[in-house]
Amino acid sequence: MNEEEAFLKIKEGVRLEKLLDVSQYKENYIKRRIAVRMRSLQLPKYVEYFAYLQEHKAEYDILLDKLTINVTQFFRDPEIFVELENTILPDIMMGLKSPLRVWSAGCSTGEEPYSIAISIEETAEKLGILNYDFEVYATDLDIIAIHKASEGIYEGRTLDNIAPQRRTKYFSTDGRNYKVRDQIKRSVKIIKWNLMDPYKKNFFDIVFCRNVIIYFTRELQKTVLGHYYDSLKENGILFLGKTETMLQDYRDRFNCINIKERIFRKI
Numbered sequence: 001m002n003e004e005e006a007f008l009k010i011k012e013g014v015r016l017e018k019l020l021d022v023s024q025y026k027e028n029y030i031k032r033r034i035a036v037r038m039r040s041l042q043l044p045k046y047v048e049y050f051a052y053l054q055e056h057k058a059e060y061d062i063l064l065d066k067l068t069i070n071v072t073q074f075f076r077d078p079e080i081f082v083e084l085e086n087t088i089l090p091d092i093m094m095g096l097k098s099p100l101r102v103w104s105a106g107c108s109t110g111e112e113p114y115s116i117a118i119s120i121e122e123t124a125e126k127l128g129i130l131n132y133d134f135e136v137y138a139t140d141l142d143i144i145a146i147h148k149a150s151e152g153i154y155e156g157r158t159l160d161n162i163a164p165q166r167r168t169k170y171f172s173t174d175g176r177n178y179k180v181r182d183q184i185k186r187s188v189k190i191i192k193w194n195l196m197d198p199y200k201k202n203f204f205d206i207v208f209c210r211n212v213i214i215y216f217t218r219e220l221q222k223t224v225l226g227h228y229y230d231s232l233k234e235n236g237i238l239f240l241g242k243t244e245t246m247l248q249d250y251r252d253r254f255n256c257i258n259i260k261e262r263i264f265r266k267i
């Protein structure tokens with residue numbers, strides 16, 4: 001078996017063992033991520049690493065973890081949360097009758113969906129709306145990340161963007177770890193879901209899919225953006241990551257309402 005065949009076998013192994021079709025991710029990205037794992041095992045060749053995978057099936061879990069980059073933070077890119085709280089949420093909340101539903105797609109360890117829930121609570125308070133009814137659906141493929149999200153316990157730099165008064169209001173602490181309070185936790189539903197599959201139809205007012213599709217091939221980006229389009233209600237709002245762009249194919253389905261912050265409205 002040559003190196004290229006071994007690389008294909010590794011991808012096929014991930015598909016069969018972990019049910020993730022990584023051939024739909026950008027090839028350079030997959031190669032870089034596999035290389036990280038191969039370096040730490042000191043196996044410089046795909047052929048060697050594939051042989052190792054065949055002997056150690058549990059290695060597929062570790063590889064999957066390496067393939068999914070979980071970098072995230074509370075209020076990541078704070079300016080988009082300013083936009084959310086000052087413009088997008090008041091607009092929706094003032095006119096909305098049914099519960100507000102937001103989807104954090106590719107939520108990683110939970111910082112994004114909890115930040116969204118805090119933003120909604122704060123906006124409701126500012127608008128003088130009592131007991132505002134909302135749900136944040138937080139989905140990710142990575143079960144280790146999902147588990148951490150469900151625990152809702154954090155420490156370190158991930159909390160850097162949370163102002164002190166918000167920390168006190170929405171977290172309990174033992175001085176080292178910060179635990180999301182129940183008032184926020186109960187509005188966030190954490191679910192394992194592969195974005196390659198369609199999700200709820202015509203259901204969400206807002207979809208956050210930030211720093212996820214950047215790793216996908218153009219074809220998969222097209223599929224996933226189609227899923228977001230279908231899952232948003234009419235006039236629903238889509239947030240992409242700062243380095244992600246709307247595909248040309250979707251420019252007649254989403255209006256860009258803030259180019260700098262990558263915010264779009266379903267037409």
Ligand SMILES: C[S@@+](CC[C@H](N)C(=O)[O-])C[C@H]1O[C@@H](n2cnc3c(N)ncnc32)[C@H](O)[C@@H]1O
Nearest residue numbers: 068069071072106108140141142194195210211
């Ligand atoms: C870099 S994190 C982004 C987290 C958060 N959205 C943010 O911007 O801070 C990317 C997340 O996307 C998830 N992901 C990648 N491919 C996925 C897929 N096919 N289905 C669901 N989640 C996926 C990864 O597991 C990872 O947790």
